Amino acid sequence: MEFRTLAARFGEIEATDADHDxxxxxxxxxRDASELSTVVRFLLGRVFPAYDSRTLDVGPQLCHEAIARVAGPNVSVADVEDRLAEHGDIGEVAASYDLGGQQGLEAFTDGDSDALTVAELDATLRELAAxxxxxxxxxxxxxxxxxxxxxxxxxxxxxxxLVLSELRIGVGEGTxxxxxxxxxxxxxxxxxRALQVSNDYGLVAERTRDGGAAALDEMTL
Incomplete structure (x- = not known):
């Protein structure tokens, strides 16, 4: 799954009001996710399962600096922080700049060879955490x-x-x-029961998809 597809689905979820919807x-x-366990963790604003003590160890300053670098030489960290003070949401700030994903050969052709995938994003975030x-x-x-x-x-x-643990799209563990x-x-x-045993929503989603209730009932501590 390409990350652009997942991000678009996040946007649709965030724009939805009713809990049942x-x-x-x-x-x-x-149902659509190929990298199911990763998608589930990302939905919950996590890179690792809840039981895993690893963190990305990325603070706001580092994230702001990365955004400023990609946005171009005329954008400083102070500019990013000024926009954050105005909007109050780092996601809105990042989306307000023209970043690299809108440029390049794919903007002029049907090619999409450099599209960021969910698997690549997960691997890079794990590398970042390490x-x-x-x-x-x-x-x-x-x-x-x-x-x-x-x-x-x-x-x-x-x-x-996601990198600042501020996903906030209206999805909690119960959902x-x-x-x-x-x-x-x-x-x-x-x-x-499987969630209580594993404390891993991604794993439980995969087991449910692949083996149903029987696979869940086999899970132990």
């Missing part, structure tokens, strides 16, 4: 630059929120639990 939108997304020690800040900045440079405005909105049961026709009790 949000659940239906999420269930549809789960960076430590001397030079790690510059490594993280370079990785963020590379990601934002492949984003259009919609992708930039949700990437910036994802219910969407898993709806998407793959599984008993709520089996899904809830």
């Amino acid at each position: 949000i659940r239906d939108e999420v269930a549809d997304l789960l 960076a430590s020690g001397d030079g790690s800040r510059e490594t993280k900045l370079d990785l963020l630059f590379g990601l934002f440079n492949r984003c259009d405005t919609v992708q930039a909105r949700y990437l910036s929120r 994802v639990r219910d969407a898993i049961t709806d998407a793959f026709d599984a008993p709520v009790a089996s899904v809830e």
Whole structure:
């Protein structure tokens, strides 16, 4: 799945008001997602399962600097922060700039060879989380630059929120639990038990899709 497709679906979910409609939108997304466990974690604003103590260790300053670099030489970190003070949402700020994903050969042809995929995004964010020690800040900045440079405005909105743990599209754990049961026709009790055992919504979604209630009931601590 391309990240632009996932970002567009995030936008549709965020624009939906009623809780039951949000659940239906999420269930549809789960049915369509090829990288299901990753999509589920991203829906919850996470890169890693809840039990995993790893973090991206990306603060606002680093994110702002990456956005400013991609936006061009006439944009400073102070400019990004001024827009943030005005809009109050880093996603809106990132989406307000013309970033690299809107440029390049694909803008003039049907080619899309450099489209950022969900799998690539997940791998890069994990690489970012693993960076430590001397030079790690510059490594993280370079990785963020590379990601934002492949984003259009919609992708930039949700990437910036994701890396700062501020996704806020109206989807919580209860919504994802219910969407898993709806998407793959599984008993709520089996899904809830599997979540209690694993504390991993992505894994439970995959097990439900691939093996149904029987696979969930086999899960143990």
